Amino acid sequence: MMKRLICILLALALGAGLAATADETVTEIYDMDGLLAMAKAPNGRYRLMNDIDMGGVDWTPIAFSGELDGDGHGLYNLTVASAGAEIRLTRDGNMKKYETEFAGLFSTLENATVRNLRLVGADVRVENDAHCFAAILAGYVDRSEIREVSVSGRVRMNSYGVMVGVGGLAGFGCGAFDRCDAKVELVFEDRNFNSKCEEFMGGVLACGIGSVTACVVDIDGYDSCHGYVHNGGLVGMYYHCGTKYASGSVSNNIRDGRIRFFEDNKDRRAYCKAVIGESLSDPKRTKNNFDTFVRDEVKTYDTVLLPEQCDTPEYVETVVAPSGGHWGYTRHECSVCGYHWTDSYTAP
Numbered sequence: 001m002m003k004r005l006i007c008i009l010l011a012l013a014l015g016a017g018l019a020a021t022a023d024e025t026v027t028e029i030y031d032m033d034g035l036l037a038m039a040k041a042p043n044g045r046y047r048l049m050n051d052i053d054m055g056g057v058d059w060t061p062i063a064f065s066g067e068l069d070g071d072g073h074g075l076y077n078l079t080v081a082s083a084g085a086e087i088r089l090t091r092d093g094n095m096k097k098y099e100t101e102f103a104g105l106f107s108t109l110e111n112a113t114v115r116n117l118r119l120v121g122a123d124v125r126v127e128n129d130a131h132c133f134a135a136i137l138a139g140y141v142d143r144s145e146i147r148e149v150s151v152s153g154r155v156r157m158n159s160y161g162v163m164v165g166v167g168g169l170a171g172f173g174c175g176a177f178d179r180c181d182a183k184v185e186l187v188f189e190d191r192n193f194n195s196k197c198e199e200f201m202g203g204v205l206a207c208g209i210g211s212v213t214a215c216v217v218d219i220d221g222y223d224s225c226h227g228y229v230h231n232g233g234l235v236g237m238y239y240h241c242g243t244k245y246a247s248g249s250v251s252n253n254i255r256d257g258r259i260r261f262f263e264d265n266k267d268r269r270a271y272c273k274a275v276i277g278e279s280l281s282d283p284k285r286t287k288n289n290f291d292t293f294v295r296d297e298v299k300t301y302d303t304v305l306l307p308e309q310c311d312t313p314e315y316v317e318t319v320v321a322p323s324g325g326h327w328g329y330t331r332h333e334c335s336v337c338g339y340h341w342t343d344s345y346t347a348p
């Protein structure tokens with residue numbers, strides 16, 4: 001009887017396995033057209049087959065709910081200048097709802113998995129009238145897994161909205177971030193002087209909940225805010241924001257860098273810390289987070305905080321060729337203040 005039962009179970013398991021295999025078609029991506037096709041079948045499974053130069057195109061953020069395996073390859077020179085079409089509800093610390101738009105490679109990641117992907121030299125810059133979150137990988141993340149994804153580049157928001165934020169990997173939402181890497185310059189400029197904004201900044205996630213494990217973050221943040229600041233080296237504000245997603249472990253991460261900010265607000269809170277700026281939900285565990293993070297608060301509010309310090313900067317450009325498996329790039333350095341950035345990457 002037992003043997004028979006085992007046989008039936010085995011047959012069922014094998015049958016299920018076969019069915020799953022038949023459905024598991026992986027679409028190979030070789031170029032930007034292949035990436036754009038993901039938007040038409042967002043539940044599919046995809047694999048990058050080589051590095052792809054995203055330069056010279058203003059990328060429209062796409063919605064994705066499938067599986068993307070970067071297979072260690074890079075998307076380089078991604079330029080995002082506007083939010084995607086998707087609107088989702090976000091909630092602030094008081095559970096107030098906002099219809100919000102999102103910018104990044106992806107506007108939204110929902111029930112998605114992204115792994116083994118590199119985004120090299122990305123430039124995400126939006127000027128938004130609406131509520132908006134911007135980040136290099138995705139503006140919005142819902143119940144998604146981000147594993148071994150590395151991002152480098154700059155995110156800048158000139159904001160006229162209220163519920164707003166910039167992140168290295170992701171803007172708003174819930175998910176798991178494991179063994180990710182973010183080397184990012186994040187700049188937020190609040191241009192809304194009529195209502196106090198809820199502003200969020202984080203090297204991994206600007207606002208939301210989930211697990212952040214074994215990530216390496218190097219953040220250079222600038223935040224000029226006339227509302228409420230929530231800034232963290234890893235997560236700006238850790239909160240369920242109305243989702244059912246459970247809190248996770250925020251452990252074994254390394255953070256470097258600083259956030260320079262001001263909070264021009266009589267009701268000043270000025271949340272800015274190395275791991276989590278403000279915790280409204282408790283992570284399951286926070287341990288073994290190492291950092292040299294600097295909280296750099298400025299108490300004057302008349303000058304917008306920017307990485308470039310000069311009124312008349314003078315840039316010297318140096319082109320570095322790719323070699324020995326390393327990416328090539330162009331380095332721009334201001335000979336007056338020393339501010340520098342890199343762009344125009346070339347594949348190894």
Ligand SMILES: [Zn+2]
Nearest residue numbers: 310313334337
């Ligand atoms: Zn300068």
